[in-house]
Amino acid sequence: MDNKKIERISKALSDVSRIAILQEFKKKKDCLYCAEVNDLLDLTQPSVSHHLKLLVDAELLLPEKEGRNIKYVLNQQVLDEYIASLNELKD
Amino acid sequence: MDNKKIERISKALSDVSRIAILQEFKKKKDCLYCAEVNDLLDLTQPSVSHHLKLLVDAELLLPEKEGRNIKYVLNQQVLDEYIASLNELKD
DNA sequence: TTAATATATTGAAATATTTGAATGTTTAAA
DNA sequence: TTTAAACATTCAAATATTTCAATATATTAA
DSSP, X not given: OOHHHHHHHHHHTSSHHHHHHHHHHHHSXXXXXXXXXXXXXXXXXXXXXXXXXXXXXXXXXXXXXXXXXXXXXXXXXXXXXXXXXXXXXXX | OOHHHHXXXXXXXXXXXXXXHHHHHXXXXXXXXXXXXXXXXXXXXXHHHHHHHHHHHTTSEEEEEEXXXXXXXXXXXXXXXXXXXXXXXXX
């Protein structure tokens, strides 16, 4: 994983709202609906949409359209690659 | 590790200059001098000082004064705790 | 087709981050 | 003690991020 990608993922992780979104996946098996995220956070719908976009742009979340709804799935592979990059920092 | 700490470390990691600083530790055994970081980056001394401060504030780097110089050591424990928090995101 | 629901986009304000010039502080050397 | 070296701080400018109101788009229901 190149440094620009590490930077982008780190930015995606550098906000407590977005961290909370990712943590919600543990509770809801492995998929989360956009509407659930709106309920989770104390923010307006456009703000939540913005946070989800950053997570999708970083490829930490994979969006799947289901009619009017969007289902998000955690991208474990990208998360693993990011963690592997961090582990490489250690001698 | 609480979410504010995760946020702070993620922010520290969300800049290519700071990522480059951390990666330099692999080459230089496990300690890096401030002056070496100044040489490494194409930035002015105050900017480098700012970046190092963010890494120290996030506790990713431990500073040790040596006369006029400062030696930085990578804080592997904090890095490990951060990685552990990310691993917890996965189901 | 019309209305309602779910999500995205735009635009603007508030705040945060990045950078460097100028300057300050601390420590060592002359 | 004067000077030089290493690093920090302050301030301001440029840029990026966060947030929300307003509005747009897409899809489903009536």
